[in-house]
Amino acid sequence: MQKRSELHLIVPGICGPLAETQALHDNLAVKQWLKTLSKSRCQSSAEGEHGVLTEILDLKYEDGFPSAALTLLANDLYDAGMFYMHADPVHLQADMDHAVLTSSADLDITAQESSAICAALDQHFHQDDLTFFTLNKDQWFVSSKDKIRMQTTSLVDATGRNVNFILPAGDDSSLWKQRLTEAQMLMHSHELNVARENAGLQSINSLWFHGPGDIEVSVSDPVATICGDNGMLKGLAKHIQCDHIEIPESAAAYAEYLSSCKPGSRNILELSQLDHLVNYTDVSLWTNALEQLLQQWIYPLLKLMSKNNITVTLYPCNGKRYRFSKYDVLRFWRQPGGKDKIEDYVSSY
Numbered sequence: 001m002q003k004r005s006e007l008h009l010i011v012p013g014i015c016g017p018l019a020e021t022q023a024l025h026d027n028l029a030v031k032q033w034l035k036t037l038s039k040s041r042c043q044s045s046a047e048g049e050h051g052v053l054t055e056i057l058d059l060k061y062e063d064g065f066p067s068a069a070l071t072l073l074a075n076d077l078y079d080a081g082m083f084y085m086h087a088d089p090v091h092l093q094a095d096m097d098h099a100v101l102t103s104s105a106d107l108d109i110t111a112q113e114s115s116a117i118c119a120a121l122d123q124h125f126h127q128d129d130l131t132f133f134t135l136n137k138d139q140w141f142v143s144s145k146d147k148i149r150m151q152t153t154s155l156v157d158a159t160g161r162n163v164n165f166i167l168p169a170g171d172d173s174s175l176w177k178q179r180l181t182e183a184q185m186l187m188h189s190h191e192l193n194v195a196r197e198n199a200g201l202q203s204i205n206s207l208w209f210h211g212p213g214d215i216e217v218s219v220s221d222p223v224a225t226i227c228g229d230n231g232m233l234k235g236l237a238k239h240i241q242c243d244h245i246e247i248p249e250s251a252a253a254y255a256e257y258l259s260s261c262k263p264g265s266r267n268i269l270e271l272s273q274l275d276h277l278v279n280y281t282d283v284s285l286w287t288n289a290l291e292q293l294l295q296q297w298i299y300p301l302l303k304l305m306s307k308n309n310i311t312v313t314l315y316p317c318n319g320k321r322y323r324f325s326k327y328d329v330l331r332f333w334r335q336p337g338g339k340d341k342i343e344d345y346v347s348s349y
Contacts, residue, residue, distance in 0.1 A: 003264035004325075005117035005310045007055050008223070009301065012049050012156070014290065015276030015316035017349040019281040024342050029291040034345050036302070037322055040314070049270070050155060052315045053236070056268060058220035064151055066213030068141055073215065075135060078235075079143070085212035086122075087132060088155050091116065091202040092184075102137035103159040105276060107202055111137045113192045117204060123188055125179070135231075139344060148172055160279035161349075168209055176209055183207050206225070215239065224261050226272035227254065243247070251300035259308060263317050268342030271297055276331040294340035315332070 024030045046055040050065035059065075068084040078084070089109060089128055091102040114137035122132040131143045149171040158166055168176055184206050186194055193203040219240045226237040226247045237244035246255045247269075258267060273293050277286040305312045312324040 005258065005261065005264055005308075006256065006266045007301075007310055007312045008054055008137065008138070008257060008266065008268045008315065009312055010049065010228075010268065010270040010315045011293075011298070011316040012270075012272060012315075012318065013276075013278045015214065015318050015320070017318070017347040018278055018283050019348065020283060021099075021186075021346055021348050023283050024287065024310050024346060027287055029294065030287060030346070031112070031340065033290070033298075034342060037345055040322035043321050043323065044077050045315060045319060046317075047319045048154065048317050049275075050154065052317050053268075056221070056266075056315075057223065057240070060218045060220065061213055063149065063342075064213040065211065066102075066215045066217065067154070067211030067232045069211075069213065069215040070239060071135070071139070071211075072141065072235070073236035073238055073315055074231045074233075077135070077305055078215065080215075082143045082145065083147050083212065083214070084141055084143050085148050086210045087140045087148075087207045088138070088210075089204045090095055090155075090206050090208045091115070091138055091204060092206045093202075095112045097164070098162045098217060099164050100240065101158050101161060101206075102202060103155055103208075103279075106158075107204060109137050109204060113196070113204065114138070114140070116192055117187060117190055120186060120190060121207075122182055124182070128179070130179075140179060143208075148176070148215070148335055150209070150212055152210040154210050156275050156279075158208060158210075159276070163208075180207060180209065186315075190309050197248065223268050224265035225269045226270075227273070228268075230270060230272060233268075233270060245323075251297050251304060255301065255304040255308065258310065270303075 046052050050067065053059065054065065068086045069078055072078040072084055089104050091107055093100045093102070114134055116135050118132050118140050125132060129145050132140065135138050150168040151170045152168045153166040165201050166207060188206050196203050217239060222240065224328065225244055225245060226233050226241045229247050234244045245257065247258065254269065259268065271293065274286060274289055277289055302312060314322040314324065
């Protein structure tokens with residue numbers, strides 16, 4: 001009997017966590033989505049995008065997930081003799097016991113501001129043999145000749161949170177916290193930040209260090225393709241030597257592509273449209289995007305995969321995974337309601 005092909009569908013944020021879930025109880029799109037989930041097979045899984053990728057591929061790496069190095073590898077900027085870390089520009093709103101992070105995606109940073117402030121950081125830290133540089137106006141990096149030994153939290157998981165509880169930890173954390181303080185002082189006084197504040201804009205007053213792992217990653221459970229617009233995914237595909245494709249225009253186009261793959265193949269698709277929206281207190285932004293994603297991608301994919309006898313495993317990156325096969329549609333007795341609650345599927349923070 002020929003082994004069925006598999007689609008590992010990574011959709012961070014599709015089950016929260018949200019600021020609150022009360023507003024979801026009368027939402028018809030959410031109710032329909034929970035009905036769909038209730039007919040799948042729920043199992044425990046890893047948390048976070050990096051944890052899920054590690055689980056699917058059975059990745060082995062010495063330190064943390066090397067998202068910075070993989071992103072640079074995808075853009076042909078990786079030097080095997082250096083060590084890298086994301087140093088993304090952010091705004092920290094601090095008070096007595098909180099420091100809430102706003103990511104670069106919400107700061108509307110201009111190319112001029114990005115280049116000038118990052119160049120100032122590079123000049124300041126040149127004496128420490130560090131190099132600060134930009135991939136684009138929202139993504140900054142730092143490279144070092146010395147290995148960076150720290151455990152960090154990704155930017156998307158830190159956005160909108162009190163970062164006092166998720167600061168870097170590990171052997172080198174004290175050194176890098178000191179460097180962060182220096183960077184904050186420099187950024188606070190930079191003329192472009194002064195101009196932003198005078199214009200009523202949030203300043204680019206801090207950096208968020210994350211993803212410093214070594215690129216020496218081994219994979220025990222390979223896949224045929226990785227599909228996603230995240231540069232890190234392209235770098236991962238390049239490193240483990242599998243095909244990478246950009247997200248096509250429709251679920252039908254992606255299904256057609258999968259039909260041309262070798263039977264029995266394993267494939268990864270990541271849809272990240274909801275990932276950033278879970279950070280807002282206005283959950284309507286998330287529900288509107290959820291409905292669009294469900295109608296344009298999730299429901300058509302589940303239908304097409306069932307038709308082609310391809311097993312789909314959905315990863316919300318929240319510690320659970322949901323397995324769909326063509327036989328799951330027969331589970332008519334599973335209806336949300338009664339014992340099932342929205343909070344069983346969509347979490348809050």
